[in-house]
Amino acid sequence: MKSLIAVQGTAQFITAYIAFLWHEEKILKEKSEAVLLVYDTSVPEDEDLFKNSILSMASIQEWHKIVFISTEEMKKISSNIYAKCISKLVTKLDEANFDNIYIARDFGSFGTQLIINSYPSSVKIEYGDSFGLIGNQDELKITMAVFFNNPLMIAKTIIKQLIYLQFPSRFNFDLTILSIPLIWDRRYLKGKNIVIPEMKFVRSVFSRLANQFTDLQIFCESLLYTSEAKPNVYLLSNLYNSGFSTIKNEVDLYEEVIFETAKPGQTIILKNHPRGSNIIMQSLKERLSKNFIVLLVDDERFKFLPIELWEKLFQRAIIYPIFSSSVISLRYLFATNVVMSLNDEKIFRYIFPNKVAESIHSEEMCHEASDALFNWDEKSPLWIRKDT
Structure with missing residues (x-):
């Protein structure tokens, strides 16, 4: 069994790691070959320092591999038709399939949606922003009224459609594992399968990380x-x-x-x-x-x-x-x-x-x-x- 844990920062690493451990130990009861993907980091001037922080935290366990994709590299991956973008990401990860993908959300950046679209048959597990915030996607969206009154925005959308030849697909999450479950919009709860790890389990992971x-x-x-x-x-x-x-x-x-x-x-x-x-x-x-x-x-x-x-x-x-x-x-x-x-x-x-x-x-x-x-x-x- 192979798992992809996708994160964009150090706090996300903790949240994702807790979700991954809880899913593996308490639900699947089976160890997996884990790949850590750190992407869209947006810290170009401190890239090495950021990498060292992630690697220090990640040393809490053994990984099959750890892959870094900076914001600049993700921009290069995205400058193709969408099928080619998917091919480039899969090549970068050097993995044809994953059984499970752990990711904060399915919106917010090109890379986030690309990861999910690259492995559509995977079980998709959501772990939320911060330490478990979900339902806040509308804060990042524009209204249809704003869209249709903005010619530049319409033009950009048409150009993207011509370049990519398709838009990213939206997938429902199979499971949502939230350490501290915060719901920004209750409508987002519809159809959700939410799992909340025990507080003593979450605290023990934080303590193990701090002790490093x-x-x-x-x-x-x-x-x-x-x-x-x-x-x-x-x-x-x-x-x-x-x-x-x-x-x-x-x-x-x-x-x-x-x-x-x-x-x-x-x-x-x-x-x-x-x-x-x-x-x-x-x-x-x-x-x-x-x-x-x-x-x-x-x-x-x-x-x-x-x-x-x-x-x-x-x-x-x-x-x-x-x-x-x-x-x-x-x-x-x-x-x-x-x-x-x-x-x-x-x-x-x-x-x-x-x-x-x-x-x-x-x-x-x-x-x-x-x-x-x-x-x-x-x-x-x-x-x-x-x-x-």
């Missing part, structure tokens, strides 16, 4: 050693790089949150988003240094490691995720002291108008899902968006 990074845990201890009894750790976002805000507004937002939540003279720790801006973090430090003792998590070795693996940091720190679903995963894993510091008023002031609604809905999800953890039965979805 002894240097990371030593680094966390060094941060805590040089700080006071209970420092504040601020998990920064990537608002400017992802098109949600200007550089100035992103820095202003962080500064406002920190002044509201930290005491003058207190030690604070700034942890950047893996795809966040170092310029923004340095600018923020300069603004804050007169009022706080500012420590930066700037060791490049750990840049791409998900915050959920920084176990030692949570032992005596207060965590402030800013625009991050990690508030859910950290409370799920460690029942740790995590504080949400945003509100609608801040979102309206600092986020681009066309991104406000999405941002508010995301924050609502984080609030409601993290609160729901206290009474969750671990058998049904943790959170389902109310207005769907």
Whole structure:
């Protein structure tokens, strides 16, 4: 039996690996020859560092092979008729068939759909975004009204049809395995076969992964050693790089949150988003240094490691995720002291108008899902968006 585990980042690797292990150990009860595919990574300037992070995490088990396809390489694969695109991907993977394919979703990028279309007879297992978010595909779609009123968009679609000679097919997932099941749109549940791994199983996988990074845990201890009894750790976002805000507004937002939540003279720790801006973090430090003792998590070795693996940091720190679903995963894993510091008023002031609604809905999800953890039965979805 052969399995393909397809991921686009380090957090996705963890989610996919949990789904793969649970399916293999608890459902199939059979070991498979596993291929790890890392694709559409979008980190050209840090490609080697990113690869090393993935390889370090992947060393948790033996793989038949590990294949990397960068965003640039995927663009080259896509510049053909669709049948040729499929042929190129199959050649790159050097595998004619897979019994199982584990993938986050079936939308969002050319590569994602190409993987599924290249192996149509495989059992397709969905593991969701973040650590189990599904049903959010409409956030990435345009409405038909917008489409038909946009001649350029129509022209691009016709050109693609002429180039590819066919569109990617959409396949139903045979199974959905969600570590932390979050449902953005309840309509997406129709016909779904959802499996939720036991919390103790999920926690054990996270713990095994964290234990592989002894240097990371030593680094966390060094941060805590040089700080006071209970420092504040601020998990920064990537608002400017992802098109949600200007550089100035992103820095202003962080500064406002920190002044509201930290005491003058207190030690604070700034942890950047893996795809966040170092310029923004340095600018923020300069603004804050007169009022706080500012420590930066700037060791490049750990840049791409998900915050959920920084176990030692949570032992005596207060965590402030800013625009991050990690508030859910950290409370799920460690029942740790995590504080949400945003509100609608801040979102309206600092986020681009066309991104406000999405941002508010995301924050609502984080609030409601993290609160729901206290009474969750671990058998049904943790959170389902109310207005769907």
